[in-house]
Amino acid sequence: MNHPIQTPASNTAAFNQKRKKLFALLAVAVAAAGGGYGTYWKLVASHYVSTDNAYTNAEVAQVTSQIDGQVADVKVVNSQKIKRGDVLVTLDNTDATLNLRQAQADLARAQAQKIAAESDLERASIDLKRREALAGTGAVSGDEITHIKDAENNAHAALDAANASIAQSQARLDRTRVDLARTVIRAPVDGVVARREVQLGQRVQPSVPLLSVVPVQSMYVNANFKEVQLEGVHPGQKATMTSDLYGSDIVYHGVVEGFDGGTGSAFALIPAQNATGNWIKVVQRLPVRIRLDPAELAAHPLRVGLSMNTTIDLQNKS
The missing domain is CATH 1.10.287 (Helix Hairpins)
Structure with a gap:
């Protein structure tokens, strides 16, 4: 039985034909992936903006003495939970x-x-x-x-x-x-004691910070979105967040409250001077304040400065 003789020219032609088929399949796969991503972006992804440059914050209450005096007793320690009106420090009366x-x-x-x-x-x-x-x-x-x-x-x-x-x-x-x-210094709000600096026997004066009270039940999130992401963001839109502290299993729900008055660089101690010859444009980030659900905060407490992954739904409003 005679077999066809494979010549170098026939081998090269077969290889080129096979490669063309593979490139065609690759082009089809790329086109399909591009079309699928385009469809996904138009129908889903374009309705959301996300950032991992977000951190928890709160309106921290700074406790000071209103009179001169010597500290007679300190009744709290850092991380202690307190209620409004609880005695924090007593001065010699x-x-x-x-x-x-x-x-x-x-x-x-x-x-x-x-x-x-x-x-x-x-x-x-x-x-x-x-x-x-x-x-x-x-x-x-x-x-x-x-x-x-x-x-x-x-x-x-x-x-x-x-x-x-x-x-x-x-x-x-x-x-x-x-x-x-x-002479009896009480807690101005509910919260957790932080940055306690006052010590027994210390001579205190008005306006000198003694400690801070963090109202963890009133925590909010400052999400720093790029300026190019903010076109469709408005107060009242819903947001979902996850914390690095609890992982992705715990999802917080919030509402956009508003925008800061300026970017972080605008309020820096030494603002950037962009009127220079070697200026390079850098995309700025604007803090967006998001109110958290108090019930979710009570179930899974947060602390100031924790990292949050934040996604805003551009369509829905609370």
Whole structure:
């Protein structure tokens, strides 16, 4: 039986034909993949924008003392959960208590002075009426009546001074009561204690930070989207987020609340000066604030600064 002889030319032609078929199949596969991706982008992907440049944040409450004083007790530690009104720090109240007692004594003295002034005024008024009744008979001289009028005027002035002294003493008493109450520093909001710097025995002054309270129940997300992604983003749109802390199994749901007033670079300590000869355009990111669901936060608490993967649905609104 005779077999056809394979020549080099026939081998090359067969190889070229096979390669053309493979390239044709590859072109068909690429075209199909491109068409599929285009369809997916038009029907699905173009309706969402996503970023992994997102972080949790909260309106952290900074606790400071409103008066000078020495720390007598610190009742909280970092990471401790607290409720609004819980005692955080107490200051030595010895000076405040003494000032309160002094203010109470000053008020009592002013009130006694008022009583004496009222008595003097009443007596002077009675004397003046009696003298004026007798003036027509000539039994009382004009000088005597003038003297009684001066006494009445002086009693009026003493009463006015006593009333002013009472008002001043009352204000001082109210202030000392406030200062005494301020020796007990309480939590302004519910949350978790963070950055506790105050120590027992420390001398504190107003405006010096003692600790912070993070309201974890009011956490939100700052998602830094590229400026080219924000054309279709509007307040009220729904968003889904996952945290690196819990993984992709835990999904948070939120709502877009708004946009920051500027990009991060615009508010940097040293803003970029783009009016230079070697300027290179860099796509900027604008923080988008997203409100989280309080129930989901309660079930899976977050902390400030955690990374979040964020996707915004450009079609749906809450």
